[in-house]
Each structure stands twice: as structure tokens, then as C-alpha cells.
Amino acid sequence: MLSRSAEDLYWMSRYVERAENAARTLDVSYRMSRLPSATGGEELHWRPAIEIGPDTTYFEKTYGEPSEANVIKYMALDLDNPSSILSCLKAARENARAERTAVTSEMWEALNATWLEIAGLNAAKLERWGYRSFFDWIKERSHLFRGVTFGTLPRGDAFHFLRLGTFLERADNTARILDVKYHVLLPEGEEVGGVVDYYQWGALLRSVSAFRAYRAAYRDAIRPWRVAELLILRPDMPRSLRNCFDEMIQTLEALAGAVPRDCHRLAVEIHASLRFAQIDRIVRAGLHEFLDDFVEKNNELGLQVQRDFMMAAPVEA
Amino acid sequence: MTSPAGGVRSPYGRFSRLLDDLPLKRLKTKQNEADEFFRKQGITFLTYGEDGSDERLIPFDPIPRILSAGEWETLQKGCIQRVAALNMFLRDIYHDHEIVKAGIVPEDMVFGNEAYRPEMREVDLPRGVYAHIAGVDLVRISESEFYVLEDNLRTPSGVSYVLENREIMLRLFPEAFARERVAPVGNYPDLLLRNLRAVAPDVLGDPTVVVLTPGRFNSAYFEHVFLADQMGVELVEGSDLFVKNGHVYMRTTEGPVQVDVIYRRLDDEFLDPLIFRPDSALGVAGLLSVVRSGGVTLANAIGTGVADDKAIYTFVPDIIRFYLGEEPILSNVPTYRLDKADELKYALEHLGELVFKEVHGSGGYGMLVGPAASKAEREAYKARIEANPAAFIAQPTLALSTCPTLVKHGIAPRHVDLRPFVLSGEETTVIPGGLTRVALTEGSLVVNSSQGGGTKDTWVLES
Numbered sequence: 156m157l158s159r160s161a162e163d164l165y166w167m168s169r170y171v172e173r174a175e176n177a178a179r180t181l182d183v184s185y186r187m188s189r190l191p192s193a194t195g196g197e198e199l200h201w202r203p204a205i206e207i208g209p210d211t212t213y214f215e216k217t218y219g220e221p222s223e224a225n226v227i228k229y230m231a232l233d234l235d236n237p238s239s240i241l242s243c244l245k246a247a248r249e250n251a252r253a254e255r256t257a258v259t260s261e262m263w264e265a266l267n268a269t270w271l272e273i274a275g276l277n278a279a280k281l282e283r284w285g286y287r288s289f290f291d292w293i294k295e296r297s298h299l300f301r302g303v304t305f306g307t308l309p310r311g312d313a314f315h316f317l318r319l320g321t322f323l324e325r326a327d328n329t330a331r332i333l334d335v336k337y338h339v340l341l342p343e344g345e346e347v348g349g350v351v352d353y354y355q356w357g358a359l360l361r362s363v364s365a366f367r368a369y370r371a372a373y374r375d376a377i378r379p380w381r382v383a384e385l386l387i388l389r390p391d392m393p394r395s396l397r398n399c400f401d402e403m404i405q406t407l408e409a410l411a412g413a414v415p416r417d418c419h420r421l422a423v424e425i426h427a428s429l430r431f432a433q434i435d436r437i438v439r440a441g442l443h444e445f446l447d448d449f450v451e452k453n454n455e456l457g458l459q460v461q462r463d464f465m466m467a468a469p470v471e472a
Numbered sequence: 473m474t475s476p477a478g479g480v481r482s483p484y485g486r487f488s489r490l491l492d493d494l495p496l497k498r499l500k501t502k503q504n505e506a507d508e509f510f511r512k513q514g515i516t517f518l519t520y521g522e523d524g525s526d527e528r529l530i531p532f533d534p535i536p537r538i539l540s541a542g543e544w545e546t547l548q549k550g551c552i553q554r555v556a557a558l559n560m561f562l563r564d565i566y567h568d569h570e571i572v573k574a575g576i577v578p579e580d581m582v583f584g585n586e587a588y589r590p591e592m593r594e595v596d597l598p599r600g601v602y603a604h605i606a607g608v609d610l611v612r613i614s615e616s617e618f619y620v621l622e623d624n625l626r627t628p629s630g631v632s633y634v635l636e637n638r639e640i641m642l643r644l645f646p647e648a649f650a651r652e653r654v655a656p657v658g659n660y661p662d663l664l665l666r667n668l669r670a671v672a673p674d675v676l677g678d679p680t681v682v683v684l685t686p687g688r689f690n691s692a693y694f695e696h697v698f699l700a701d702q703m704g705v706e707l708v709e710g711s712d713l714f715v716k717n718g719h720v721y722m723r724t725t726e727g728p729v730q731v732d733v734i735y736r737r738l739d740d741e742f743l744d745p746l747i748f749r750p751d752s753a754l755g756v757a758g759l760l761s762v763v764r765s766g767g768v769t770l771a772n773a774i775g776t777g778v779a780d781d782k783a784i785y786t787f788v789p790d791i792i793r794f795y796l797g798e799e800p801i802l803s804n805v806p807t808y809r810l811d812k813a814d815e816l817k818y819a820l821e822h823l824g825e826l827v828f829k830e831v832h833g834s835g836g837y838g839m840l841v842g843p844a845a846s847k848a849e850r851e852a853y854k855a856r857i858e859a860n861p862a863a864f865i866a867q868p869t870l871a872l873s874t875c876p877t878l879v880k881h882g883i884a885p886r887h888v889d890l891r892p893f894v895l896s897g898e899e900t901t902v903i904p905g906g907l908t909r910v911a912l913t914e915g916s917l918v919v920n921s922s923q924g925g926g927t928k929d930t931w932v933l934e935s
Contacts, residue, residue, distance in 0.1 A: 158723040159712050253688045255697045256707055260513070312725060412726060464725040 168320035175297035183362030326399035384434035531926030541935035550802035562602035587777030604771035612873035655904035661702035667897030679732035715758035811862035905930035
């Protein structure tokens, strides 16, 4: 397949996943800020939402102190923020338009209809829509796109590059959301591993659709280190780092062809570090350090995927 | 549709009876169904904008234009003859210049033409084909006579509408297709691919064919996608290709893959920034050098524009006689060349009766339709002609044929033209029918989609 097509498809699914994750992040902040035990004011709940992103300078310059209104505006609506929900869904639709021969008409229609619905959305209209129902709708559109892809697209290269984008982006997001929230959720002086606010942890689990899964897996009160285990190491959790890498390894094997690729080697390394890890060791050595390191390696993998598949030939005359 | 005697001409007989039994409301519903189909498929003419309301549908008329087998036979032969001669003309003017030496076409009209590409001199193309895809615009002026309006030999578009219009007609009027034998058009992509493969440079194994598009912002992008998809080949942009060691390669996830034939939907000037426009990022640096050394075939070839120029047009009957020794089957519209003093004088005296066109213009822009123009418009145009007469031609206003068309209050006659698509490579062929364009405004003669024209399905009945 053309390198440009592979790149368009890979980013198409990354953008859709990123929009979904932005909606999830905003949703969890929104839920937490409205819980009975919420302390520390607006900023405590909304600052982490922007800190999940790679860079906060643009936000600080444009918006100042984080508040509910301006964080939602920045992450959902701001077209100057390339990671906002609107920016992502616009870009995904652009990519689909460019790849009309590679995607099915159902996939195109799903992305096209989504964009047509939100093009021109502003803060006032969003408020009338209702934040929670908007976040839910974004998640649904992302589910729809993935489902339609799964149900209509042949299992060829296009499918594999789409899957790769989805899980790379998802792994990045799960690691970041866990890292940021984990620290927010630990009250001053309490050790990692103690019992903390049930509602707050519940909100975090719900934001990654893992609340019931936690109950089913542990049948126990919510404990931070178990939440970490669930989202990092459990192979049966669709949004866990481990599962994302199970999927990526499968996909990279399907794409392998005759040439050994550096991205494959890198993915296998990261996969092994998840497969054979234990949560108590991770926590003892420092969860933040672990997640930080993971985000960096995952990012490196993303770049290597692009180097291996999408820059096949030297740019020269 | 009607004969001089006033009755329904025979090819329309069956469909006309079908229309008689169909209430107008049902016909309008069918038209809406067609629009819905086109919008969903994204069969649109693109004008790009922010809010998504950027894609215009070309109006589709559900009443087909119908030609008998006999009528088509003549048109087909005439188109093939014309394109065959023009390909020989192109080969000649880039090689031995015999037609110029014989004094049939003036030297400066060929070599001084801005579409002439000296870079293509002495370059031998596979099978001597320059215009692999041609669109010959025809109008009918009487029961028995068709005129050629222009030969489009660069990157003629519209064939996707021929195929999609048929597709929608099969859905809307299945009963009509059951009653008559309409010649199929659906094999166009197969024929195109076969012809493109036939002009590949000598390669081992199957030649790789691609469609080169200027990109998603191009107005005909849908057609580029459509053709690549239907042929099962890659749709590439300039940045997907690169030149190395005398070959063209495309960047793929499996590494570089050699490309043998490029069906390009990009104008000459944008193909190679090293030779033509250095500011264009749409082309491929070094492409021309590979064309010249025979490492890749472009369809159409670089420099075909010289043969579909409106000044060369007037010589096409002579071109046919010169190369083929045959009389032209299709006539030209009588044309006044305004670089000749006597013809200029006549034309300016009859400004109100003639149609004026720019020699290098296209798409219906820059025209003056004398009878429809105001006095002020005529005077302004006259000033332009006098400033540079050689840049214009004039033709009589033709009594174009009409075809029944669905309009607001019923069915009414509207003027039509016809663009059959002629393919050359393995052999020269035409798919039966072509694109019928219709001027939707009453009395209008302008059929261009950029100026409010619509399209119809074109039926060629099998005998």
C-alpha cells in the first residue's frame, strides 16, 4: 500500500481515538468536580485534564488559570489546539476523504456525518447540548467508527494500519490519564496503596469503562494499586496497556512481510516488559517513573512505525 | 427527440410511451432518488470550504438521450477516424514535421503554439500514441448531421458521470432496460486499463499502472478516485512518486515500487517542477527525463494540447485527409479565423449573429454569444478582439438539437451536446454513448457544468 495511504489511515484512527479520549478525560474531570467529597476547588479537577497533553504553554498563554469553562473550550472546541475534539474529528474526516479508495463507504459516512454534526459548534451551543451528553455522543461516534471498520473493511493492510493507530493512541492515553489522576487522587501524606476516596476512584474507572470490570475482577473495595494493575497489566481489559500491546503485536506480525522491522522489535520489547511485570514491584519502584518511561517508549514506537512504513524512500530527486 | 414531420423519432418510441404512463410526480420522485444516490456516493463536483456544504451535485436529468444503432455507427467511426488522425498529427509534429513541410498547417501555428513542448521532440512513445484518452464534443444540428465542437486531448473529464448515470438509470427504470437493448458502458474501466497496460514500456511481468491526481482539493477529485478504484490501481499524488536511476517509483509500505504507466489528471505545466513550473508541488521532479528516456509512459502524453487548440481545430479535416487519405466522417463547425483580415472583417460586421471564443479558452469561459449579448457586452468584446484578433475565432450560432428534459413545470426541450470518450492504445475504441450535457436554462446553449449545465444518461440502442 502507498506510504501516504498508510499514514493517512494510521492517523485517521489515532485522531478518532484521541477525540474519544479527550471526551473521556473531560468526562472524568466533570464527574469528579461534582462529587460530594470534592475539595480544592475547580482548578484541582481541571488542571490535570490539560496536563495530560504534552504541552501546556499554549493553554496558559491563551486561557490563563484552568476552569471548567475554559478547559472544556480548549479540549473540545478550540481548532487552534490540534488535539481538541473538533480538530481531531476534522482531521480524521480529511484523511478519510483523501483515502476514499482505501476505506469503505460506511466508514466515510460515519466520519463525514460526525463532522457535519459538530462543524461550527461553539461554547454556547455546547452548553445547550449538555456536556455529559456531548461526551457520550463523541464516545458513541468513535465506537461507531471502530465498529463499522471492523464490520466492513477487509483484513488487509488498511485494516492493520487503522488498528495500529487506535492502540498506539489508546495506550498513550491510558498511561497518561492514570499517571495524572493517580497523583491527584492520593491525599497528602497517604501512602500509595492505601484506601482513598471511593467516589473519586469510581469516577476514574468509569472514565475508562472499567468500573464494573474492576468489581468483577477483584470483588473488593477500590484500591489504587489494583486500579493500576487493572489498567496496566490485565490482558482482558480493552483499554489496558497490556491489551493494547497484545493487539499491536498481532497487527505488526500481520504486517511483517519479508523484511524485519525495528518497530516490531521495539513493540515486542515493550510487550515483554508488560507481560512479565508485577504491580507491587512497579509501585515500589515508582509508578510515576514507570508510566513516564512507558509513555516515552510508546512514543518512540509511534515514530518508528512511521519511519518503517511511511518513509519508504529517500526524499530526493 | 421529434422528427421534422413532428412525430416522435423512432429511437425514443418505447421510452416515450413509458413516460406517457408515468405521472410527473413520480418522475420528480425518481429525480430526487437520483440526487440522494449521488450525494451519498459523494459523486460531487468539489468546491472546498469549511462547513461541509462544499460539494455541489451536477444536476441529473432522468430522461435519457437515445441514439439508434445506425446513428451511433456513424459517430463512432467519425470519432475513431478523428482521434487516429490527431495521434498521427501529434507524432508528426514532434518528429518529421511532414504536415508542415507539405504546407498544410502553418509552421508558426504549430511551433509557436504555447502548448507545443519542444522537450518532446524526437521522443518515441509506445505504439505512437499521444492522446490515449480523448473526449470529442459533438452537437447535432439536423436529423442527419453532427458537428464536432472541440477535441479534448489533454485530460478530458466526465466519464465517471457516464458510468454513474447509467448505474442510477438501471435503478430508476429497470423496466425500460428490460424492454430495450441498451449497449452497456460499464466495461470502460477494464478497457481503459487494458489500453494503459498496452502502452507500458518494455517491462518484465505485469506493468504497474497508477492514476496521478493533483489531490483532494481538485474539482474532479471524485472522478480520479472513481477511476483508480474501478481499475483497481493506486491513486497517487506527486509526493508519492520519486525518480531514481531512470525510473519512477512510488513510496509504499513495502518499499519503493516501480511505476510503468501514469494516467495523469494533472496539466502539463505541473508535471515536473524541474522543467515547467518550479513553484508547483503537485508534480514529480525529474519525471520528464524518465519520459524522454522511455522509462515511463504518461497518458496522455506531454504536449497533446497543441492538437486540440481552437486554431488547429480548423485544420482537422485537412489533417484527416493528409494522414489517412479519407474524407472526414464528422464535420467541423464552420469557423472564422480572425487572424485572417477578410474573415475578421466579416465577423466584426456580424457580431450580433456569431459566437466568439478564445483560441486557448475552455470550459465555456471567455465566450461571447452574439445574439444573447447586450450592446455594451458586444462593444467590450469587440475591443478585445481588435487588440489581438489571432486569439479569437468565431462560429455561427448553431441550431443545436434538443432533448426532452424534466423542468419545474413538466417536460420541455433543452439543448444538449455529447462527449464520447475515445480510447487508444491496444486499438482505438469508443464506449457506446458518452456524456450528454444539457443546458437547463430555457434557450441557453451553454452546457458546461461550471455554468449550470446538467447531465443525462446516453443510450445507444443495439439493433
